[in-house]
Amino acid sequence: MGTTTETTLRIHSSGVILRRDQNELGADEIRRRFRAGELVRIARGIYIRHAERPRHEDFRLRAAAAGLIHSGAIVTGPGAAAIQGFGGLYPQKMMIDVLSPSVDGTSESGFCRLRKAKGDEATHIVDGIRVTTPAVTIMETALVHGARMGLAVAESVLWTGKCTKKELADAYAHTARRKGRSAAKFVAETADDRSQSVGETLTHWCIRQAGLPEPLQQVEIFDETGAFVAKVDFFWPEFGIIVEFDGNVKLSGKYGDPETVARRQLERDTALTNLGLRILHVKWDEVFSGTGIRTIRGFYYHFAALRGGYLGSWRLADLRR
Secondary structure (H helix, E strand, O other): OOOOOOOOOOOEEEOOOEHHHHHHHHHHHHHHHHHHOOEEEEEEEEEEOOOOHHHHHHHHHHHHHHHOOOOEEEEHHHHHHHOOOOOOOOOOHEEEEEEEEEOOOOOEEEEEEEOOOOOOOOOOEEEEEEEEOHHHHHHHHHHHHHHHHHHHHHHHHHOOOOOOHHHHHHHHOOOOOOOOOHHHHHHHHHOOOOOOOOHHHHHHHHHHHHOOOEEEEEEEEEEEOEEEEEEEEEEEOOOOOOEEEOHHHHHHHOOOOHHHHHHHHHHHHHHHHHOOOOOEEEEHHHHHOHHHHHHHHHHHHHHHHHOOOOOEEEEOOOOOO
16 A cells, blocks of 8 residues: 555545544544644545645545545546556546446446446555556546547556557457457557647547548748757648647646746747748647537648648657657
């Protein structure tokens, strides 16, 4: 089991605080801190520190709690992805998928969706919590939650290099007779390692849903002298069309002063358009909701019909990490 913080309050290494782990002093401390608003209760006997944290961290803590409170539990699906540090989308109600030897069929308990463990699942331990391996986590996400959610986890895992396409294919081969296998097949065949964020995966998903030809992904653009100009997300070289995903993080301050970042973005776009290239920027809300499908389709067909040329050259970016 993961280590705990040896103070009056015993805190699991995952960040979860369990009432069952406390002695009498620790139990009193939980009550005191909870009344003071320093702790948040996520389920009976389960607490986390009150803090401003991103949604993915809240989801990870819920997943960790699920793995700690159920005897013999194996966390799988999006929850297992979160515990292992991978990206993805969240299930409805932030439910955590748990495989358990002590249940029959499928049932819900609090924030957990429990399913019978077969006993032969490929697993490993993270922070004292048993989770399915990356390849199995991907397949379970696709089987239960559909192709889009499965693809989001898959491309995050492949980008980090924690799973190979062969391992993904092998995991798919073990899903025979499972409901949702068509989604798992799509993910196993389609996922690649060139999406650097869930937003890029969703952008690519929208491009596919728009029925467009497959673009090149992560492409370096050079001007007519051979000087590097920019690396772009999606590119159709035959038409000089670029689609870029713009996440909210770009102007959040994480990458420097937002005004400076915005100015550099404008300068970059100007350099690309001066070569005769056409650029469409899509945002998270568009690719998440799917409204970007129509926008991308219209942009592509408008400029593809013009068949304009452009200056410079391109090559696929080397993404070896």
